[in-house]
Amino acid sequence: MKSLEDLKVLREKLQADIRVRENDGTKIIIGMGTCGIAAGAREVMTAVLDELAVRKLKNVQVQQTGCIGMCEKEVLLDVVRPGEPRITYGNVKPTDVKRIIADHVINGHIIEDLVIGKMDGGEI
Amino acid sequence: MQHIRAHVLVCGGTGCMSAGSGKVIENFKTEIEKKGLSDEVMVVETGCHGFCEHGPLVIVYPEGTFYCRVTPEDVKDIVETHLYKGRIVERLLYHEPLSLEAVPSYKDIGFYKKQERRVLANCGRINPEAIEEYIALGGYEGLAKALTTMTTDEVVEEVKKSGLRGRGGAGFPTGLKWSFAKAAVNEKKYLICNADEGDPGAFMDRSVLEGDPHKVLEGMAIAAYAIGSDEGYIYVRAEYPLAIKRLRVAIAQAEKLGFLGENIFGTGFNFNLHIKEGAGAFVCGEETALMASIEGRRGMPRPRPPFPAVAGLWGKPTNINNVETFANVPLILQKGADWYCTCGTEKSRGTKVFALTGKINNTGLAEVPMGITMREIIYDIGGGVINGKKFKAVQIGGPSGGCLPESMLDLPVDYDSLISAGAMMGSGGLVVMDEDTCMVDVAKFFLNFTQSESCGKCTPCREGTKRMLEILTRITEGNGHDGDIELLEDMAVNIKDSALCGLGQTAPNPVLSTLKHFRHEYEAHIYEKRCPAHACEKLASYTITDACKGCGICAKVCPVKAIAGDPKRKHVIDPIVCIKCGACMAACPFKAIVKG
Numbered sequence A: 001m002k003s004l005e006d007l008k009v010l011r012e013k014l015q016a017d018i019r020v021r022e023n024d025g026t027k028i029i030i031g032m033g034t035c036g037i038a039a040g041a042r043e044v045m046t047a048v049l050d051e052l053a054v055r056k057l058k059n060v061q062v063q064q065t066g067c068i069g070m071c072e073k074e075v076l077l078d079v080v081r082p083g084e085p086r087i088t089y090g091n092v093k094p095t096d097v098k099r100i101i102a103d104h105v106i107n108g109h110i111i112e113d114l115v116i117g118k119m120d121g122g123e124i
Numbered sequence B: 001m002q003h004i005r006a007h008v009l010v011c012g013g014t015g016c017m018s019a020g021s022g023k024v025i026e027n028f029k030t031e032i033e034k035k036g037l038s039d040e041v042m043v044v045e046t047g048c049h050g051f052c053e054h055g056p057l058v059i060v061y062p063e064g065t066f067y068c069r070v071t072p073e074d075v076k077d078i079v080e081t082h083l084y085k086g087r088i089v090e091r092l093l094y095h096e097p098l099s100l101e102a103v104p105s106y107k108d109i110g111f112y113k114k115q116e117r118r119v120l121a122n123c124g125r126i127n128p129e130a131i132e133e134y135i136a137l138g139g140y141e142g143l144a145k146a147l148t149t150m151t152t153d154e155v156v157e158e159v160k161k162s163g164l165r166g167r168g169g170a171g172f173p174t175g176l177k178w179s180f181a182k183a184a185v186n187e188k189k190y191l192i193c194n195a196d197e198g199d200p201g202a203f204m205d206r207s208v209l210e211g212d213p214h215k216v217l218e219g220m221a222i223a224a225y226a227i228g229s230d231e232g233y234i235y236v237r238a239e240y241p242l243a244i245k246r247l248r249v250a251i252a253q254a255e256k257l258g259f260l261g262e263n264i265f266g267t268g269f270n271f272n273l274h275i276k277e278g279a280g281a282f283v284c285g286e287e288t289a290l291m292a293s294i295e296g297r298r299g300m301p302r303p304r305p306p307f308p309a310v311a312g313l314w315g316k317p318t319n320i321n322n323v324e325t326f327a328n329v330p331l332i333l334q335k336g337a338d339w340y341c342t343c344g345t346e347k348s349r350g351t352k353v354f355a356l357t358g359k360i361n362n363t364g365l366a367e368v369p370m371g372i373t374m375r376e377i378i379y380d381i382g383g384g385v386i387n388g389k390k391f392k393a394v395q396i397g398g399p400s401g402g403c404l405p406e407s408m409l410d411l412p413v414d415y416d417s418l419i420s421a422g423a424m425m426g427s428g429g430l431v432v433m434d435e436d437t438c439m440v441d442v443a444k445f446f447l448n449f450t451q452s453e454s455c456g457k458c459t460p461c462r463e464g465t466k467r468m469l470e471i472l473t474r475i476t477e478g479n480g481h482d483g484d485i486e487l488l489e490d491m492a493v494n495i496k497d498s499a500l501c502g503l504g505q506t507a508p509n510p511v512l513s514t515l516k517h518f519r520h521e522y523e524a525h526i527y528e529k530r531c532p533a534h535a536c537e538k539l540a541s542y543t544i545t546d547a548c549k550g551c552g553i554c555a556k557v558c559p560v561k562a563i564a565g566d567p568k569r570k571h572v573i574d575p576i577v578c579i580k581c582g583a584c585m586a587a588c589p590f591k592a593i594v595k596g
Ligand SMILES: Cc1cc2nc3c(=O)[nH]c(=O)nc-3n(C[C@H](O)[C@H](O)[C@H](O)COP(=O)(O)O)c2cc1C
Pocket: B165, B166, B167, B168, B169, B170, B171, B172, B194, B195, B196, B197, B198, B199, B282, B283, B284, B285, B286, B287, B288, B320, B321, B322, B323, B325, B326, B501, B502, B503
């Protein structure tokens, strides 16, 4: 290590590994109520984690939530990009995950055919 | 590799460890494995959060959920409910002491809200044994900037401009101290970090060393560069084994990445660090005694001058600073003196870490901006006096400090205001006392500490503190007499003027400040043979109330037969015979005996 620049490069790289503790950036929130888990929420979760790993999206936060009373539409998955409304997708299958991440999480295009709800001020 | 979605931070500081966090960590690892979450959840052992009383602490990210008093048996629940199903385990949340409300999130807890965590920013947030996490939060950037873009003069100037003053007690301007050591001409200079932390109840330095050791190493390396030293010592008390272990790990990691050792950042600057374990007395924290101890001699102070900057360790120019002082330095270099000055007061810049103890709801370590009032610290951060009792006084600055009464609660906390109020910042001990505390007894407690820690080299301290302690003891036992107060004051002033080192020079402070603000309590003891707080056993008086049924049990337990009375009639205590043992009060089945 010879300069401040070298150190900053190293820092950028290492920062990603503790990003989870910042609670900022885009969030993906998966409904993990009993019915959510029965409907395959764990599988969706694994698919999300896999896809984030493949794409090295370390600044995306994955959170879980309990039952929100829309059990018939499980698996529920919300995406909140900073400063944008909270979008809820319903009946999400592991195969939908790639599309949600590529289109919405990365590029900001909401996938209308999966949307079941929008909510402003998605700050959690 | 999978995306790690959650970090479980378990406090591995001394406090939480002794409350069982080792087993908690172990259980997290096995339960997470059992649930098949090992690829997505990471367990991290951190340093102290300063809230040890509620330990073991566990914080789950990304939500930042704060769980307290987590037992090894609770771990399964957190893993299944929180980590697997995303639901908060309500019963383990922290509850505010006054409103009794549960607070799920770390950042919303009253104890932390008014704090300004700069020095402690990483404590509890990173794994102190992983240099990577320190770097990820900007670690070693201050050192890089100093070494590769600034001259040594510029570094000293920046620290002067920041207004940083020593956190070890006296509050000497750090930049100025460095300029003395820098000006000394010698091919060999030493740098010392004072981590002796001997004040009773103080543990801020330990927390920094355990929770963020690299910050201290970085501060030291910057100081070494500034003054032109290539070798340093960290003098840590041997009672801090975890701090010592973490320091050793940190030094090895820093050497490996080239932040310590030879040719740092390719600049030709070398700096090597050693750890010296001191199993010494309180006085070993005094700088000249400390250096004697490093040299292998008995830890006794010597007169100054010569100051360490001129002739210190092994006679070489030496700069010595406290742990917390060094921990402030990286921030000043990284973010600049102007940024540093945004916090604090004109003459006391930055923050100070206090150890809150005594009769207060939230005890622990709190880092606050200088200039905050005592009231804010005690009520907003400390949650007020325990059990709804009335506040009486706060003792600030440890055995060298003083007691301040309620009328001074709005005093801004900074070096100079405290001195003019008769207390001092000291290392940052803050003991809250309620109405049941006797101020003469408090003065006696602190004087007893300094008296027994006096190294005995100089007469005023060795003999004087002993005499003062005798007088205080006599007063609390009801044997004080007219003239004692004046005698105490006289001796206090003399000792302050003539003792050799800071221990003796400050030892009378607790007596002087209690005499200043609570003189009436001394007078009540001496002239009325009464302890207004009902704390001094020898001055207590026991009486029997009308609740007495005349059972005679008290008369039977009284060792000196001070109680008389006919059966089924109210009994009485003869105050002259009574030796105030309290046995009758404990024995009375009708709670008819009161202490007054
Ligand atoms: C009896 C006595 C005990 C002391 N104990 C400590 C101590 O435990 N830690 C400390 O940093 N300074 C202690 N000091 C103050 C040191 O002598 C010295 O002033 C300090 O380490 C300088 O660092 P600073 O300028 O960064 O505050 C003590 C002083 C006296 C007189």
